Amino acid sequence: MRAGERIVPAAGCLGVEDGKLGMWLFLASEVMFFTGLLSAYIVLRAGHAAWPGSDGRLSVPIGTFNTLLLITSSVTMAQAVAAAAARRVVPLRLFLAATVILGALFLGIKAYEYQAKFHHGIGPSTNIFWACYFTLTGLHGLHVLAGVLANAWVLASTQERRFWESRAHRVELAGLYWHFVDIVWIFLFPLVYLF
Amino acid sequence: MAGLVLLGVALSYLPVSPRMVAFLVLLLSTVKAILVAFYYMHLKLDAKFLTWVALAPIPFGIVLVTVLLLDAPTSR
Numbered sequence: 001m002r003a004g005e006r007i008v009p010a011a012g013c014l015g016v017e018d019g020k021l022g023m024w025l026f027l028a029s030e031v032m033f034f035t036g037l038l039s040a041y042i043v044l045r046a047g048h049a050a051w052p053g054s055d056g057r058l059s060v061p062i063g064t065f066n067t068l069l070l071i072t073s074s075v076t077m078a079q080a081v082a083a084a085a086a087r088r089v090v091p092l093r094l095f096l097a098a099t100v101i102l103g104a105l106f107l108g109i110k111a112y113e114y115q116a117k118f119h120h121g122i123g124p125s126t127n128i129f130w131a132c133y134f135t136l137t138g139l140h141g142l143h144v145l146a147g148v149l150a151n152a153w154v155l156a157s158t159q160e161r162r163f164w165e166s167r168a169h170r171v172e173l174a175g176l177y178w179h180f181v182d183i184v185w186i187f188l189f190p191l192v193y194l195f
Numbered sequence: 196m197a198g199l200v201l202l203g204v205a206l207s208y209l210p211v212s213p214r215m216v217a218f219l220v221l222l223l224s225t226v227k228a229i230l231v232a233f234y235y236m237h238l239k240l241d242a243k244f245l246t247w248v249a250l251a252p253i254p255f256g257i258v259l260v261t262v263l264l265l266d267a268p269t270s271r
Contacts, residue, residue: 015242024248035256043263064204071196078235172237179235183228190203190220 023173027180030143034184037139041132041191048128058133059113063193066109067185070144073102074182077151077175084171087164092171096155099178103148110141133192140184147178199227 080095117123117130124134154174157167203223209216233239238246 016244020241020245021248024245028248028252031252032255035252035259039256039260039263042260043266046264060204064200067200068197071200074196074231074235081237176236179231183231186227186231187221187224189200190224194204194220195217 017169019169019173020176023176027176030180030184034140034187037136038187038191041136044128044132045191045195058193060193062109062113063189066106067189069102069106069109070182070185073099073106074179076102077178081172081175084168087168089158093155093158096151096158096171100148100151100155103144103151103178107141107144107148110137110144136188136192140181140188143181143184147174147181150174150177196227196230199223 076095076098080092080099083089083092083095114134122130124131151174154170157163157170160167203220206216206219206223209219232249238249
């Protein structure tokens with residue numbers, strides 16, 4: 001048996017567990033969701049030579065730090081999945097908790113950035129750049145929040161007696177979603193902060 | 196991954212055209228995304244069918260961006 005032992009038996013002739021297939025199909029739809037948003041941003045950016053103009057700039061150091069936070073949380077999530085596969089409950093809880101904390105930190109820093117912009121009178125209606133910025137990062141932030149809550153729920157469920165019998169696969173499913181959220185930010189950060 | 200992030204930030208300060216910077220940084224982002232998908236999301240280890248599911252939206256995304264860019268207003 002290879003590392004990443006399956007807790008739930010494979011489903012049907014596709015050789016894929018139901019939950020995993022369902023999560024990948026959901027992520028494929030989410031790819032289209034963010035592709036539409038990022039396409040709109042790219043087209044609007046291509047049509048405006050001066051961007052974002054004189055209405056303030058984004059902090060690249062803060063954005064970079066946030067990116068590193070999210071990447072680190074992906075590492076801890078991957079470690080949590082590996083711990084779940086090896087049925088090691090203490091590392092599983094530690095890495096899941098670390099993932100939740102890092103995700104919450106990401107959201108906290110995002111909230112700080114938003115607050116700083118609002119303080120300077122910059123909002124979604126200021127100009128087209130800020131409308132795109134708040135829409136893209138706001139929707140991504142909501143996805144991060146959902147991921148943080150899901151990871152916290154999975155962490156709480158590790159306390160259940162039947163966790164290893166029928167619920168351990170939740171860790172991998174939550175991991176898939178969390179890594180997707182990281183991938184979206186990997187594209188969002190350079191597009192919004194670096195250009 | 197952290198190194199690739201910092202490389203991307205450094206590339207954005209290169210004294211080349213913005214289009215070239217955008218191309219390089221997005222290429223780097225694609226490499227990072229592939230690494231996350233294949234290793235963290237276990238696409239490399241899982242059934243090939245899941246790779247096809249993951250790749251399915253990509254052509255639609257490329258067509259969408261291309262068609263929109265062809266219709267985009269020119270820079271002012």
